[in-house]
Amino acid sequence: MRKRRGSARFTLRAQLAPGAGGSTPASGRNQPSSAGASRNWDERVELATPFGVAVRELLSLPARVATVAEQCRTEGGIPQAQSRFEKLREAIANGNMRSRLTAMQEAHFYPRSLVVPVLLQVLRSAVEHARERNRLEGTGPSAADSSRPKNLSTLVLPDRVFDEMSRSQAAFSLAILLGQGQATSEAAVEEWRQMAVEALIEVLQEDLDPAARAASAGALGHVGSRCEQFKPMLVSPLLGCFEKQSEDWIVRLSAAASLGLVRAREALLLFIEELNSHEVNSESGKSLLVQTVICALGDLAYADYSQSEMDQELLQRSVRAIERFTRSEDVLVRISVTESLGHWCRHSSKARAAVESLLLDPNENVAKTARFALDTYAKQDQ
Numbered sequence: 195m196r197k198r199r200g201s202a203r204f205t206l207r208a209q210l211a212p213g214a215g216g217s218t219p220a221s222g223r224n225q226p227s228s229a230g231a232s233r234n235w236d237e238r239v240e241l242a243t244p245f246g247v248a249v250r251e252l253l254s255l256p257a258r259v260a261t262v263a264e265q266c267r268t269e270g271g272i273p274q275a276q277s278r279f280e281k282l283r284e285a286i287a288n289g290n291m292r293s294r295l296t297a298m299q300e301a302h303f304y305p306r307s308l309v310v311p312v313l314l315q316v317l318r319s320a321v322e323h324a325r326e327r328n329r330l331e332g333t334g335p336s337a338a339d340s341s342r343p344k345n346l347s348t349l350v351l352p353d354r355v356f357d358e359m360s361r362s363q364a365a366f367s368l369a370i371l372l373g374q375g376q377a378t379s380e381a382a383v384e385e386w387r388q389m390a391v392e393a394l395i396e397v398l399q400e401d402l403d404p405a406a407r408a409a410s411a412g413a414l415g416h417v418g419s420r421c422e423q424f425k426p427m428l429v430s431p432l433l434g435c436f437e438k439q440s441e442d443w444i445v446r447l448s449a450a451a452s453l454g455l456v457r458a459r460e461a462l463l464l465f466i467e468e469l470n471s472h473e474v475n476s477e478s479g480k481s482l483l484v485q486t487v488i489c490a491l492g493d494l495a496y497a498d499y500s501q502s503e504m505d506q507e508l509l510q511r512s513v514r515a516i517e518r519f520t521r522s523e524d525v526l527v528r529i530s531v532t533e534s535l536g537h538w539c540r541h542s543s544k545a546r547a548a549v550e551s552l553l554l555d556p557n558e559n560v561a562k563t564a565r566f567a568l569d570t571y572a573k574q575d576q
Contacts, residue, residue, distance in 0.1 A: 242363050
């Protein structure tokens with residue numbers, strides 16, 4: 195039994211190597227370029243979870259996942275793989291949440307022509323359900339008064355709504371597939387990629403569950419950091435989400451992290467205003483949202499800036515907004531501040547001075563973070 199499992203994993207490893215025939219590999223990262231390197235068992239693949247993208251070592255994959263990936267060498271797959279995929283599709287459609295999440299993880303390794311339509315159906319189920327309900331109730335934008343039923347309890351909604359955990363995992367699974375890129379630019383390929391990004395934006399803007407919206411925001415950040423071509427599409431929805439003060443905090447947090455990840459300098463003023471709106475040692479000033487904005491503002495230190503007076507003023511305002519929180523009583527906030535200011539050292543002597551002062555922070559972890567930030571800056575400045 196062990197020998198057979200090892201064989202399945204070895205052939206999966208060969209499939210993941212560049213030049214192997216068949217569908218796009220499960221992970222586009224750290225792929226070896228030679229037969230000798232293909233035996234590097236440190237290879238890692240990305241797997242979607244309801245909470246984000248997890249990076250797993252190849253040997254830690256379940257045997258069934260490795261076997262399925264081996265079988266799906268071609269776009270059409272083989273009968274055994276097709277048969278298994280139908281079982282996975284059934285588990286996704288009718289299983290309980292746990293079995294659905296497991297089935298979706300396994301299905302991720304199948305050819306995109308099979309798995310993408312299933313993922314889109316799961317992801318968009320709540321949005322489609324809400325739109326159809328509005329239509330049947332006569333409250334949707336395209337519904338006529340005559341279409342409104344007299345008794346709303348008699349409504350029959352055609353599609354089920356998958357739970358928010360499944361919708362979240364579908365979002366991250368699509369993000370991984372989008373982030374892997376594509377060897378060809380055929381019209382059919384570009385069409386599904388466009389549909390997937392549009393679906394993620396729809397869920398961010400229309401899904402009623404904050405967990406699903408937050409997952410879509412995170413997924414868009416993953417896509418934007420891997421595929422520059424989609425950045426113009428996703429920055430505006432993420433900005434609108436973060437700017438909306440009535441939005442759930444976890445969604446705003448996820449949007450902020452993604453805006454930092456894609457180096458969206460359009461978010462600079464919004465982040466500055468957000469930090470300036472919180473008293474340093476208030477409850478909100480110690481929140482996860484504030485910590486995330488501080489870190490995201492640090493990411494924006496690597497965006498493109500000119501030497502214009504306007505840009506230079508924005509840079510200094512960014513440093514001042516972060517530097518305020520060096521006085522925070524919360525250790526985690528000060529660690530975030532130290533990391534963020536470390537990124538801004540490349541632009542500002544004030545940022546460097548602030549990090550140097552944090553070398554004397556009474557908390558050992560803050561002081562160590564400051565030392566690491568200064569050492570990193572020194573290496574970059576060489």
